[in-house]
Amino acid sequence: MDIIERSFQETLGEKYLSYALSTIMSRSLPDVRDGLKPVHRRLLFAMRELKLNPDSGYKKCARVVGDVIGKFHPHGDVAVYDALVRLAQDFSLRYPLIEGQGNFGNIDGDNAAAMRYTEARLTDIAMFLFEGLDENSVDFKGTYDGESNEPKVLPAGFPNLLANGASGIAVGMATNIPPHNIIEICNALLAVLDTPNIELAEILTHIKGPDFPTGGQLYVDHKTLTEIYGEGKGTVRIRSTYTVEQLERGKYHIIITEIPYSVPKSRLLEKFGQLMEAKKLPLINDIRDESSEDIRIIIEPKSSSIDASLIMEFLYKNTELEARFSVNLNILDSNLRPVVMGLKEILNSYLTHRFQVLDRRTRYRLKKIEDRLNLLSGFLIAYLNLDEVIRIIREEDEPKPMLMSRFDLNDIQAEAILNMRLRSLRKLEEMELRKEFDALSAEKAEKENLIVTPTLQTKTIKNEIQSLRKYFEKDPRGLRRSDIHHDIADVQINLIDFIEKEPITVVCSDKGWIRTIKGHTTDSADFKYKEGDQEGYVLQAETTDKLIIFTSFGKSYTLPCDKLPGGRGFGEPLRLMIEVEAKEEIIALFLYPKDETQQFIVAASDGRGFRLETSQLLSQTKNGKQLLNVSDAVVALKCIPITGDSIAVFGENRKMIVFAINEIPIMNRGRGVMFQKYLQGGMSDFKIFNMADGLTWKSGNGTRKETNLDRWNVKRGQSGRLAPNGFPRSNKFD
Incomplete structure (x- = not known):
């Protein structure tokens, strides 16, 4: 046995560096192209392999998790199931990629049921991520056991990174990307395609700011927003949304209808209870939760003469009715290097990926067209010389070489003619072949032109984005949920009043x-x-x-x-x-x-x-x-x-x-x-x-x-x- 002498410090440093890189690239940071971490990508791919499409039935989550850890992701089942659950929660993801059936947790902070009880399938949005996956649009790599392949990245016909955001902690770095509105993202992408040297200020006329799945009121001034999307870091404030419900004799109730993103309602109510018990809310008579599927927290003031805004300002300052979201746009670029990007860089990186996908799909289709035209050329030669072809097949001991030499056919064409069914030898079939040949020849010319013409490529990408925008314009999911306020008025309140x-x-x-x-x-x-x-x-x-x-x-x-x-x-x-x-x-x-x-x-x-x-x-x-x-x-x-x-x-x-x-x-x-x-x-x-x-x-x-x-x-x-x-x-x- 060979013994290699190395210093402990050198060995430890090398091993820790390997661990750090593995954590950064394989667990914690999302890819700028499809916005997914490996566990999420493998989950979605495994569900596609199980044919869990939006129009199919559900399958047990235990089956999905089993396939993921057995074929693609050699980690614990609990971590994989937690990732699956989050992809299905409409209060965690702005646009859920998995549709769950059963108990998948709630905004109160309750956990999902065990994986043996819940079922899942892909959503229509997840299917956008797979468009072109079978058309050589992305590279595949071997799974950890070498028995099958998995995609390195998805084609991503949906800008998932900005739409759904991401969060994670790696070694020495972290990411925290807020979700955004898909229609605003599409508008920004179209603006970047129209004006490649577009300024950030122009992009921000399209992307107003984050759009959280739980709604709320977003407070961030123009200067801070520009710094966040320019430098990739910053903080925004999210406040609960409330309405004032007027009652008899001039009385009123304050109704909380939306709470800040990632704040469990149960923790919020617990804080309310602590303040009430400590007599820190003397102006409030009662706070109760009447929520069902929608948030409805009722605050009953002691006197109708108390201004509702004064009560809310105090609650904003002393409870999680106001929260802060620290933005950190730390992402893996297309070379899998961790980089803090600005908004313009993210949009350009996504578009670059889409152009690469378009080029690969076009070349894949072109190869399929050329192969089919090759067969059709052989078939048409056979129809033009049908009697001689039949004679060669009937009389010759080796008809294939004879066909190839007699009619200048290649091996594939000759083999196809020999495998042709007798029923295909009709005049009508010949007409269909000529029609298909002409159509494919025209399509071939279009694809060849597309590959060498950047303006046509840009137009194609724009059409894809416009179709995506149109899809969501007819869908309630396309509506903005978080209202943005750029003028921040810091109301001064006297805590003695409370x-x-x-x-x-x-x-x-x-x-x-x-x-x-x-x-x-x-x-x-x-x-x-x-x-x-x-x-x-x-x-x-x-x-x-x-x-x-x-x-x-x-x-x-x-x-x-x-x-x-x-x-x-x-x-x-x-x-x-x-x-x-x-x-x-x-x-x-x-x-x-x-x-x-x-x-x-x-x-x-x-x-x-x-x-x-x-x-x-x-x-x-x-x-x-x-x-x-x-x-x-x-x-x-x-x-x-x-x-x-x-x-x-x-x-x-x-x-x-x-x-x-x-x-x-x-x-x-x-x-x-x-x-x-x-x-x-x-x-x-x-x-x-x-x-x-x-x-x-x-x-x-x-x-x-x-x-x-x-x-x-x-x-x-x-x-x-x-x-x-x-x-x-x-x-x-x-």
Whole structure:
């Protein structure tokens, strides 16, 4: 035995590359010519071999799957049957290629019945894909066991790739091609034939955009559509279609009649149920499903005064009534190489294939005509010399060579004359042969002319496409199902309208455990804490309020009060709801002000800070929003609302400074400006007050006030003077 030494890395790389190429070419990506993956092509071909035509009877799917895996596709029966089922589902394929009988699943997401119970046959559309298959129009290859042959690609008289789309995941690449309207595709193909150098913008006047089998409202602007079909990638939005059904006394129901493509109705209804149970839909009284063969989901609002569009906008943003379809036109070209194509390339590739099919079919027919004319020439010679032919056949021991030499016949002609039946030796038969000879001679001239004349080839292809378009113009399947909207109006909705307003008390412990108690309460018996923990913050709020958390790292976090944990326990750690670091401490927790003109002051331990607008406090993510920039040695001290015209700043050096609030600039983010100058240490505390009312601070069990602040009232940024008599040793105002 020969032993070949190779590195493991080299061998692994080679084997993985083989696997990757096999997955790309033989499983996951469709062919640009017929729009089929190998499993689909083999399924359809096996059904054709079983003569499961549209006008024939059905056969069990188990029989079809057995033939496919036994003759053409050596893979699991479950995968093959799943592929067969999808080809038969009118909610998965825009133009199904298989007609199923039995349970083939539904839009709810239910699976099909087992293959032993279901039956199938080909649809009329599938038959378009086979036109010319027996006329040498495409190449065949041997099956995996070498016992028979299968087509490498189908002639594809139907533009299946764009009409039905495709999806798949290969190694390192994927494809996701949306379905389109067949009449629009035909119009685009005709336009490309008329103008080979046609611009994409002109093509898009024919192909408006995707056309999904489940309908829906397609939202995509012209610019995005041009990018998708130009570059082969992009995203479109699909929204459910709804109508408003008016009832008695001004009431109404919203009726969902179409849902986005590939969204199971059961999953959609499950999401509705979750929102209702969580009381996240306070404006909706009930949602129920009355669907039969058609989608009919009824949404009953609580009040007829609520605008239906407001309810739908909320549902679009929070459920799969709106979905996004990511387009990725990754396809195998005619050389079986994976390529991301634009729409124009796809149309040209399909037309190139159709021209090749036409050329091969024409040459095949021409060969058949020539063979038949050869026979007819021999027959006509026999009729012209009938007596001599009969004599040779009766008298000669070897009549065939004699006929060939006597009348200059070839072997095929002589053999045909010898096999001619006696009843054919009639004058009428001779006339029929001459008529057939003349007709075939004329057809031969036409075919020879077609092969060498590109304009005639183009005309023939156009006639085929026009016939296909005419076929679907008389068929309901030719109507567009998805409405396209190019002007996208992003309606702004206030989510607070969809939260049931209830009074709550927000309780946060010193160690950051937070929960809510129903109602407004001040009863300390309701405020339970873990052992070793104590009260931190108690706020009376509404479920529609927002909670602002400000930390020592100068970051602001936002939590909706309706999403805070309730119940009788100790609550949940804030750190599970927001992304805070281990050393980050909460220094302020308050409700977002209803008056958005309210301003705040933030300051750090180094004596720097600034004013900020209320809206800057809001954060959209769990990671929070950095407002006050601090370093390792500097931390944020306070974030408080401005409730006066002056500010008193107290340093660790026991010096105080007082100045007007308007000396502090308004900023969105940064270190801010210096409030007080320090040679050593930093800021201990600051307080906002009205100069006319004087400055107060806690002293023992009471408070003290200083009204004569002239000696401390200076410009911002100075060092200040020593504290007033009686100021706390803690260096804090409160």
